[in-house]
Amino acid sequence: xxxxxxxxxxxxxxxxxxxxxxxxxxxxxxxxxxxxxxxxxxxxxxxxxxxxxxxxxxxxxxxxxxxxxxxxxxxxxxxxxxxxxxxxxxxxxxxxxxxxxxxxxxxxxxxxxxxxxxxxxxxxxxxxxxxxxxxxxxxxxxxxxxxxxxxxxxxxxxxxxxxxxxxxxxxxxxxxxxxxxxxxxxxxxxxxxxxxxxxxxxxxxxxxxxxxxxxxxxxxxxxxxxxxxxxxxxxxxxxxxxxxxxxxxxxxxxxxxxxxxxxxxxxxxxxxxxxxxxxxxxxxxxxxxxxxxxxxxxxxxxxxxxxxxxxxxxxxxxxxxxxxxxxxxxxxxxxxxxxxxxxxxxxxxxxxxxxxxxxxxxxxxxxxxxxxxxxxxxxxxxxxxxxxxxxxxxxxxxxxxxxxxxxxxxxxxxxxxxxxxxxxxxxxxxxxxxxxxxxxxxxxxxxxxxxxxxxxxxxxxxxxxxxxxxxxxxxxxxxxxxxx
Numbered sequence: 001x002x003x004x005x006x007x008x009x010x011x012x013x014x015x016x017x018x019x020x021x022x023x024x025x026x027x028x029x030x031x032x033x034x035x036x037x038x039x040x041x042x043x044x045x046x047x048x049x050x051x052x053x054x055x056x057x058x059x060x061x062x063x064x065x066x067x068x069x070x071x072x073x074x075x076x077x078x079x080x081x082x083x084x085x086x087x088x089x090x091x092x093x094x095x096x097x098x099x100x101x102x103x104x105x106x107x108x109x110x111x112x113x114x115x116x117x118x119x120x121x122x123x124x125x126x127x128x129x130x131x132x133x134x135x136x137x138x139x140x141x142x143x144x145x146x147x148x149x150x151x152x153x154x155x156x157x158x159x160x161x162x163x164x165x166x167x168x169x170x171x172x173x174x175x176x177x178x179x180x181x182x183x184x185x186x187x188x189x190x191x192x193x194x195x196x197x198x199x200x201x202x203x204x205x206x207x208x209x210x211x212x213x214x215x216x217x218x219x220x221x222x223x224x225x226x227x228x229x230x231x232x233x234x235x236x237x238x239x240x241x242x243x244x245x246x247x248x249x250x251x252x253x254x255x256x257x258x259x260x261x262x263x264x265x266x267x268x269x270x271x272x273x274x275x276x277x278x279x280x281x282x283x284x285x286x287x288x289x290x291x292x293x294x295x296x297x298x299x300x301x302x303x304x305x306x307x308x309x310x311x312x313x314x315x316x317x318x319x320x321x322x323x324x325x326x327x328x329x330x331x332x333x334x335x336x337x338x339x340x341x342x343x344x345x346x347x348x349x350x351x352x353x354x355x356x357x358x359x360x361x362x363x364x365x366x367x368x369x370x371x372x373x374x375x376x377x378x379x380x381x382x383x384x385x386x387x388x389x390x391x392x393x394x395x396x397x398x399x400x401x402x403x404x405x406x407x408x409x410x411x412x413x414x415x416x417x418x419x420x421x422x423x424x425x426x427x428x429x430x431x432x433x434x435x436x437x438x439x440x441x442x443x444x445x446x447x448x449x450x451x452x453x454x455x456x457x458x459x460x461x462x463x464x465x466x467x468x469x470x471x472x473x474x475x476x477x478x479x480x481x482x483x484x
Contacts, residue, residue, distance in 0.1 A: 086160035119145035422469035
């Protein structure tokens with residue numbers, strides 16, 4: 001048994017001109033505009049350059065913040081050390097002053113120096129060598145006499161003054177040079193803000209090289225893709241060994257190539273099969289017209305030839321219409337006019353169309369009770385599918401043809417059953433393919449598109465088409481459509 005059938009229905013297919021096929025939609029014509037903004041030029045740079053620049057910006061922010069934090073913390077640590085040293089030195093001298101009533105003769109060492117000052121007169125009572133001049137101003141001396149004072153003397157020295165409880169009272173002033181601190185901060189600044197940019201440049205260069213190596217598989221895939229043209233014919237993109245995003249990208253693209261290869265193979269098979277189906281009726285049509293043009297042909301024979309030519313024209317028109325339905329379905333543009341339908345009314349209308357042919361062959365087309373089932377479907381498309389199924393059963397089956405409807409889960413099933421030999425077991429899996437026929441010689445009146453149209457209409461309604469052999473003999477072909 002074959003899936004071939006000649007479909008007859010009232011619905012007409014609107015002509016789809018070449019302009020309608022070729023004209024792109026407005027969305028396809030849209031060209032994405034470059035994003036406006038001050039940084040739109042970045043979009044024109046290679047990806048690895050943009051990646052390196054992004055890495056450089058992040059490194060500058062992080063390294064700059066780290067350098068600033070390090071310098072601040074290092075400077076604070078040095079200041080705390082100097083302050084502790086000044087407090088200790090002042091405490092030691094204050095204890096000596098209270099015991100000996102004079103400043104000991106301490107040599108200057110490590111940049112430290114000291115004075116003992118009369119807070120009332122501001123006179124320096126004693127001092128370490130080289131520091132006879134008063135270190136504090138009168139206002140600073142008054143503040144020191146009231147408690148203690150910590151003050152920088154320019155950027156070269158730091159002073160700490162503390163009152164000593166003697167008679168008369170005295171103020172101990174100790175100081176420390178900031179030269180070593182300043183040199184340490186200068187060296188750190190040079191390391192951070194001179195050596196740091198050099199390290200940053202080397203890091204960015206290393207990042208560029210790493211980005212280039214990381215994107216090397218993309219370049220390899222791009223080069224291979226550039227060599228693939230037309231049908232892939234088994235050619236695939238190389239994928240990296242690592243199980244990462246690039247590997248998944250390569251596998252996705254290879255899957256896409258497989259789908260394209262299958263689609264191109266199907267389209268080429270469709271063209272070849274359509275050409276094969278067109279060749280026979282065109283040859284017959286040409287022969288009939290040539291015979292009709294013979295001068296010695298009778299009127300009756302001329303009418304026979306013209307009638308035969310008209311049948312071949314009908315066959316060509318039906319083939320073109322079926323191909324148009326399949327093409328529109330593949331483009332997602334098969335028009336549907338859905339409405340709420342009573343299933344029994346649709347089945348009865350199909351059975352009435354076959355009343356005369358079935359009476360002539362002695363094979364009635366009957367409808368079983370459908371229990372008030374309803375569907376949201378296009379009536380003309382649904383009738384077209386059912387008529388294809390009935391025509392297939394009438395042509396290749398035997399016995400009565402039964403139209404049956406039932407509900408299974410969330411689907412409504414429309415069955416067409418016959419009592420013939422059924423499908424060949426190896427043909428069931430491809431019964432709904434285009435131009436599929438059980439007879440390898442491709443004989444018969446059909447073009448092998450009948451059940452393909454059934455499948456297309458079922459999928460356009462969100463359903464599916466199935467075929468099976470009945471246990472007691474015969475075939476069962478049905479549609480499973482979403483219930484209303």
